[in-house]
Amino acid sequence: MRAAAITAPGVVEVVDRPEPVAHDDLVVVKIVVAPMCTEHKDRRAGNLSDSLGHEAAGVVVDAGRSHRVSVGDRVVVMPQFGCGRCRYCTAGEHIYCPFPRDVLAETGQSYGTATFAQYVLKPDWLLLPVPDDIDLLHASAACCLLGPSFTAATRMHLGATDTVLVAGLGPVGLGAVIHGRSRGARVLALETHPHRVELATALGARVLDPFDPELGELVRAETGGWGVDASIETSGVAANPAVLAGLSARRARMAIIAWGSDISLPPLVPLGLDIHGCWHWNHQVHGSAMISTIRSSTDALDTAITDRFDLERVSEAMDLQDTGRCGKVVLLPFGEEAL
Numbered sequence: 001m002r003a004a005a006i007t008a009p010g011v012v013e014v015v016d017r018p019e020p021v022a023h024d025d026l027v028v029v030k031i032v033v034a035p036m037c038t039e040h041k042d043r044r045a046g047n048l049s050d051s052l053g054h055e056a057a058g059v060v061v062d063a064g065r066s067h068r069v070s071v072g073d074r075v076v077v078m079p080q081f082g083c084g085r086c087r088y089c090t091a092g093e094h095i096y097c098p099f100p101r102d103v104l105a106e107t108g109q110s111y112g113t114a115t116f117a118q119y120v121l122k123p124d125w126l127l128l129p130v131p132d133d134i135d136l137l138h139a140s141a142a143c144c145l146l147g148p149s150f151t152a153a154t155r156m157h158l159g160a161t162d163t164v165l166v167a168g169l170g171p172v173g174l175g176a177v178i179h180g181r182s183r184g185a186r187v188l189a190l191e192t193h194p195h196r197v198e199l200a201t202a203l204g205a206r207v208l209d210p211f212d213p214e215l216g217e218l219v220r221a222e223t224g225g226w227g228v229d230a231s232i233e234t235s236g237v238a239a240n241p242a243v244l245a246g247l248s249a250r251r252a253r254m255a256i257i258a259w260g261s262d263i264s265l266p267p268l269v270p271l272g273l274d275i276h277g278c279w280h281w282n283h284q285v286h287g288s289a290m291i292s293t294i295r296s297s298t299d300a301l302d303t304a305i306t307d308r309f310d311l312e313r314v315s316e317a318m319d320l321q322d323t324g325r326c327g328k329v330v331l332l333p334f335g336e337e338a339l
């Protein structure tokens with residue numbers, strides 16, 4: 001099969017790799033849509049990688065001995081390879097599993113766990129079924145476009161009486177805007193990239209310049225003088241949690257999604273902030289709520305998913321990601337016709 005690899009510093013290309021083979025509960029999914037995440041940063045940093053991508057939606061083509069899925073099922077592929085047995089996995093929080101399976105070593109295979117490829121091997125319980133009325137392009141938003149911000153919105157009980165402030169409007173931030181709007185909240189956002197400002201505005205956010213000296217007054221004017229009820233940090237800028245705290249009402253909620261080093265926050269007690277660290281989402285508990293969100297947000301997803309490339313054009317796709325002139329970019333390992 002064809003799969004992408006960073007074969008030299010700064011060089012991503014599509015190469016031939018062995019197709020994975022189903023084994024017990026490990027099933028093979030034909031990847032129709034492979035959303036791109038931060039892999040382009042690895043290329044930019046000069047790292048090499050034979051295994052790119054953790055997001056996918058596709059069709060089960062070999063169900064092994066699975067009792068959960070059958071050949072032909074359309075599914076979203078969840079990231080990572082939780083053990084399926086520990087306290088996190090059994091609660092649906094497999095992203096935190098400390099005992100991940102090495103499914104290649106288990107089955108004696110050399111390749112098949114990456115999603116910038118035509119097929120991927122996955123434990124059947126890490127596949128989310130996609131109903132017939134949702135296409136796989138929209139379904140693929142259940143990966144990182146909507147996943148981490150779903151957890152942020154859910155844990156903060158974001159609702160119609162809230163004004164939420166989103167820092168950073170990369171794909172994860174755009175997803176946060178979609179969740180805010182789909183729950184009826186008013187959405188403010190901080191971003192400077194003109195293209196992303198345009199996308200978020202089209203999604204219903206009011207975007208403010210984080211470097212505007214009047215920012216504090218602008219946010220207070222939008223919130224009756226109190227500050228925002230909730231905020232979501234997706235920018236990865238270490239100083240931003242403190243900025244968001246300063247723009248929040250007392251007893252507000254904050255969700256931090258961006259990976260990063262340490263973050264800075266002002267003293268928390270006088271602010272009464274509730275802070276949530278949000279990585280991915282729980283498909284076992286919230287699968288139907290995620291599907292409902294996707295079903296009611298297809299227009300917004302068409303705005304946020306800005307570019308589609310055949311897998312063979314992965315280098316061009318990463319060039320585009322490097323410019324920031326895009327929302328979510330997806331690869332199509334079997335082309336447009338498979339959609």
Ligand SMILES: [Zn+2]
Nearest residue numbers: 037038055144
């Ligand atoms: Zn991702």
Ligand SMILES: [Zn+2]
Nearest residue numbers: 083086089097
């Ligand atoms: Zn586990």
